Amino acid sequence: MASFLFWHMRGERAELASHTAMVAPGRRALWSLCVCFTALHTNALRVTMRESTAEVVRGDFVILPCSFFTSSPLSRLNIIWTLAPLSSPESPIQVIVYDHGQIIEDPSLIGRVGFTGIPWSADIMVNDTRLSDAGIYRCMVNNPPETADPGIGELLLTVLVAPSLPTCQWDGDMDAGGSVTLSCSVVEGVPTPEIHWDKLNPEEISLPINMEGELSGSVQIVNVSSQTSGLYRCSASNLLGTENCYINLSIYSAVAGSSSGILQGVLLTLSMSLMLLTLLVLMTWLHRTGQDGRRRVSKEEEEEEEEGYNEIRYTPSLMKRSFV
Structure with a gap:
């Protein structure tokens, strides 16, 4: 019985070894195919965004990175940057284009956007940044005759703004x-x-x-x-x-209102009393001034009467008549 089991297990091992020998060439062929496919994929155009997000203070400048690898000459290189603004993401705009050696900027960004390392790099710089520059930027690179789909990278730009005066x-x-x-x-x-x-x-x-x-x-x-x-x-x-x-x-x-009313009443009473006192003083002064004037006039009249009496009393005609 033990001998039978030994020979049976030996036969199964032999069959397994034979099956493995038959499968090994197929596995090697599959591995070779994968290596070739990977090599082809590695040689195809690819785009790499070194950063997925970027921040800039309004008014400053920012560099948006976009690297690419291609195995073909760069004579027909095409790069397109687009922006989906945060205010209207459904309406993307074309920021800047490099096509066959020519650069085309969006009219609203002329003088504020440009490539930094063309044609070896697709990086761009945006200066004098504004709140409207915030959004999702896409970098698309195409380099014929490579037939692969264009490589696309995305980056979210945030424009920081200090609070306005509340x-x-x-x-x-x-x-x-x-x-x-x-x-x-x-x-x-x-x-x-x-x-x-x-x-x-x-x-x-x-x-x-x-x-x-x-x-x-x-x-x-x-x-x-x-x-x-x-x-x-x-x-x-x-x-x-x-x-x-x-x-x-x-x-x-x-309480404050009643106190204020009392204060106003006191001030009004004081002002009226002051006016009455002033009027009384004025009337007293006028009265005294009038009496003094009348006294001076009466004195002047008496003096005139006395002088007239003396003149009549001592006239020459009367003196002559008294001695006759």
Whole structure:
């Protein structure tokens, strides 16, 4: 029995070895075919984007990298860069083209875009960047007579923008017990600015904010009182900086209103008293001035009468008549 099992296992091994010998040439042929295909694929045109994303501050320049490998001469090289703007990705535009030694720029980008290493590299530079330059850029390279599909690479460009100066407004009832809403909004900023509200005095306090879209936020203050009065600040911040705007709230309470009315009444009474006192002094002065004038006139009349009496008394004619 043991002898039978030994010879049976030996026969199976022989059959397996024979099968392996028959399959080996097929495997070698398949491996050779794969190597040849890989070599052909390696020699075909291919495009490599060294970066998949890029960032630039608005107004600066940026280089968009696009490398390619080809085994054919570059006499018929064709490179096309396109942009799908973030504002309208369904409407791509042609940024710049290199075709048979000629360079064609999009009219809106003339003077702001150009190749940096043509024909050995498809890299381009965009200067004086604008917010409209942000989007998905595609680099497409074709080099006949290579019949493979053109190589295409993609890159996302983000244009960074500092927050614009925010606009602060308030709305509501400024009387005690009322409700006031503070609102703040910015026009632009990339990345989207974060908006914060703070009360600065008598101590700095961060306030809860209700976002109304990406670029605006508000704070609602209910049941306001004199303690609500103070200076409030709205801050819009992103990685490029912070911009602020301010609102100074003054809440009018009932006590303050009555005190103000009393003060106004006191001031009015004082002013009227002063006017009456001035009028009295003026009348007294006029009265005294009139009496003094009448006294001077009466004295002058008496002196004139006395002088006239003396003249009549001592006239020569009377003296003569007295001695006759």
